[in-house]
Amino acid sequence: MTDPARLRRVLARHDPEVYPGTYVTCVFNPDKVLCRPRSAPGGRAGPVPHDCQPLECRNVALTADDTTALAAEADRIDHRLRARPVLPPLLNAGLARRGDAIHAFLTANRAAQ
Structure with a gap:
């Protein structure tokens, strides 16, 4: 949620399930979810943590702890990319994309706050 008014509207409109x-x-809303198919066969709807796409999902809410953990992950990636021995090119490129995506996500969400 980007502001308290939006949080109040969501809470009034839904009875959200919150998954820290x-x-x-995750403030789970099945209409916006990316982590599971829209029509999950059998069983209750809910997030699928191993399919979580936190940088793209609109169900994401950021706490101060979440932002700190993401920034630390980006720092670990940056450190590994500078370390020796150099990683194989494909792994290096994947880590660089992940680090760039985290930095962009944090920058965008800091601007929204």
């Missing part, structure tokens, strides 16, 4: 995580907090 390491990097983000």
Whole structure:
């Protein structure tokens, strides 16, 4: 949520299920979810943590702890990319993309606050 008014509207409109995580907090809304198919066969709808896409999902809410954990992850990636021995090119490129995505996500969300 980017502001308290939006949080109040969501809470009034839905009875959200909140799932705290390491990097983000999921305020589960099945209409916006990316972590599971829209029509989950059998069983109750809910997030699928191993399919979580926190940098793209609109169910994400950031706490101060989440932002700190994401920034630390970006720092670990940056450190590994500078370390020797150099990683194989494909792994290096994947880590660089992940680090860039985290930095862009944090920058965008700091601007929204």
